[in-house]
Amino acid sequence: MATKILMVCLGNICRSPLAEGILQSLVDPTKIIVDSAGTGGYHIGEKPDYRSIAIAKEHGIDISKQRCRKFHVADFREFDVIYAMDKSNYANIIAKAENANDVKKVRLLLTEIDGRENQVPDPYYGGADGFENVFNMIKMACIEIAKKL
Template structure:
C-alpha cells in the first residue's frame, strides 16, 4: 500500500501528515510520502515550525525533502490525501481518468465529512502548527487502524 499526503507547498501540513502516519504504522508494509501542488519549496526541508511541533511529539521529519505532486503519482500511490478542498481540486484537475480521481480523498473526511479542511498554518502563530498536528494525528489514527488490518 502506498499513501501520499498533499498540501500546497509540502512544507507544513503534508510533511506532518507523512511523519505522523509513518509513526503509527509498519513502514515495511506501507510506503508513505508527501508532496505539494505548488512547486514553491522543491528541495527544501519542511518549515522549521512543522519540524518543531513534530519533534515535540517524538517524530523526526527534518530529513524530508519537499517535492511537487506530479501526474505519475497517480500510478505510484493507492491513496492520495489532500489537506484541503483547494489542493483536492488541484489534484483532481490532473487526474487522467476516474481511476486516478477515485484515489483522491480529503484527509479530514476520515474524521468528519463536514469540517474537513486542515487549515494552512504557514501564516499563523506557533499554536496553529499544534492545532494542525492534532487534526492530522486524529485522522492518521483512523487510517493507521485500517492499514494495519
Template sequence: MTKVLMVCLGNICRSPLAEGILKSKVAAENVTVDSAGTGGYHIGEPPDPRSIDVARQHGLDISMQRCRKFRSSDFEAFDLIYVMDNSNYANVLAQAATEAEKQKVRLLLKEADLGITEVPDPYYGGTKGFENVYQMIDSACSAIAQKLNRS
C-alpha cells in the same frame, strides 16, 4: 504494500506532518508514505521549522524530508492520495486522467470525525496553529492507520 501520498500546497507545513505522523502509526513493511505539494515553491527544501518543531515535540523527526511537487505520475505510484483542503483536492483532481485516478484522491479530515473537512494552512499563523494542525492530522492518521494495519 500500500502506498500513501499526503498533499498540501507547498509541502512544507501540513503534508510533511501528515507523512511523519502516518509513518509513525503503520508498519513500514506494509505501508509506504510520502508527501508532495501542488505548488513547486519549495522544491528540495526541508519542512517549515515550525512543522519540524511541533513534530519533535511529539517525538517525530521530519527534518530529513525534502519538498517536492505533485506530478501526474503519482497517480500510478500511489494507492491513496490524501489532500489537506478543497483547493489541493481540485488541483490534484485536475491532473487525473481517469476515473480510477480520481477515486484515489480524498480529503484527509474525512477520515476523522472532527466536524470539519479541511486542514487549515498554519503558515501565516503562530506556533499554536501548528499544534492545532498537528492534532487534526494526528486524528485522521490514527483512523487511516487503523484501516491500513487491518489489511
C-alpha cells in the same frame, strides 16, 4: 506488496510533511509507504517549515530529513491513496487526473474522521499554536487511517 499513501498540501512544507511523519510513526514501514508532495513547486528540495519540524519533534517524530517535492501526474500510478489537506489542493490534484481511477484515489484527509469534510487549515501565516492545532487534526485522521490499514 506495500500500500502507498501520498499526503498533499500546497507547498509541501507545513501540513503534508506532518501528515507523512505522523502516519509513518503509526504504521509498519514494511507494509505501508508514506510520502508527501505539494501542488505548488515553491519549495522543491527544501526541508519542511521549521515550525512543522519543531512541533513534530515535540511529539517524538523527526521530519527534518524530508525534502519538499511537487505533485506529478505519475503519482496517480505510484500511490494507492492520495490525501489532500484542503479543498483547493483536492481540486488541483483532481485537475491532473487522467481517468476515473485516478479520481477515486483522492480524498480529503479529514474525511477519515467521521466522514466530515473539514479542511486542515494552512498554519504558515499563523503562530505556533496553529501548528499544534494542525498537528492534532492530522494525528486524529492518521490514527483512523492506521486502524483501517
